[in-house]
Amino acid sequence: xxxxxxxxxxxxxxxxxxxxxxxxxxxxxxxxxxxxxxxxxxxxxxxxxxxxxxxxxxxxxxxxxxxxxxxxxxxxxxxxxxxxxxxxxxxxxxxxxxxxxxxxxxxxxxxxxxxxxxxxxxxxxxxxxxxxxxxxxxxxxxxxxxxxxxxxxxxxxxxxxxxxxxxxxxxxxxxxxxxxxxxxxxxxxxxxxxxxxxxxxxxxxxxxxxxxxxxxxxxxxxxxxxxxxxxxxxxxxxxxxxxxxxxxxxxxxx
Numbered sequence: 001x002x003x004x005x006x007x008x009x010x011x012x013x014x015x016x017x018x019x020x021x022x023x024x025x026x027x028x029x030x031x032x033x034x035x036x037x038x039x040x041x042x043x044x045x046x047x048x049x050x051x052x053x054x055x056x057x058x059x060x061x062x063x064x065x066x067x068x069x070x071x072x073x074x075x076x077x078x079x080x081x082x083x084x085x086x087x088x089x090x091x092x093x094x095x096x097x098x099x100x101x102x103x104x105x106x107x108x109x110x111x112x113x114x115x116x117x118x119x120x121x122x123x124x125x126x127x128x129x130x131x132x133x134x135x136x137x138x139x140x141x142x143x144x145x146x147x148x149x150x151x152x153x154x155x156x157x158x159x160x161x162x163x164x165x166x167x168x169x170x171x172x173x174x175x176x177x178x179x180x181x182x183x184x185x186x187x188x189x190x191x192x193x194x195x196x197x198x199x200x201x202x203x204x205x206x207x208x209x210x211x212x213x214x215x216x217x218x219x220x221x222x223x224x225x226x227x228x229x230x231x232x233x234x235x236x237x238x239x240x241x242x243x244x245x246x247x248x249x250x251x252x253x254x
Contacts, residue, residue, distance in 0.1 A: 017071035020047035042121035136167035144184035187218035
């Protein structure tokens with residue numbers, strides 16, 4: 001029975017270490033591709049409790065395959081130290097998590113930390129509050145906007161920006177500005193866009209395009225709404241004469 005309990009602790013510890021490594025890698029990738037350091041840090045920091053309880057994990061050399069072998073090495077070192085030092089002096093993360101005495105304050109701190117990190121992550125995911133005003137960092141867009149400046153209430157959300165870039169952009173444009181922008185960006189009228197489209201299902205809280213009567217939809221040829229698409233500039237835009245608000249989804253592939 002005792003061996004089963006020990007085996008269960010080892011399996012649970014290994015699972016926690018893999019989960020921590022995955023979350024840390026996910027936070028790093030999201031922070032790098034979206035250029036939102038706060039979002040990446042908030043997601044990655046969820047793994048800190050597991051890492052801090054096993055500080056030797058910080059000395060394992062990061063590598064592209066680290067998510068695969070790193071947790072194995074960390075778990076092995078933890079088990080080795082656990083056996084060398086002795087249970088009376090050294091406690092594994094699983095023992096600390098299962099303890100009902102001194103670790104109560106620690107548990108409260110960990111839970112609070114995770115809740116705060118998750119809240120910050122969700123906040124950045126939905127872009128509340130918005131952190132990027134202005135226009136997307138695209139040379140093509142910047143050149144087109146020069147002709148219609150100034151524009152009002154303009155903000156954007158960076159979905160990706162590594163080799164290929166992807167943005168969501170919202171701005172207030174009058175009719176003349178809108179048609180000028182569509183012409184300069186090479187967008188043409190498009191039909192058949194419904195609210196079930198991925199265009200309407202985006203993360204930022206302020207992204208709320210509607211299919212009002214009289215709304216206009218413009219797009220570059222064969223906009224890739226379900227994948228990266230071919231190299232080049234792609235855009236899909238919606239504009240309503242009711243409120244003169246434009247929503248544009250941009251994919252600028254290298």
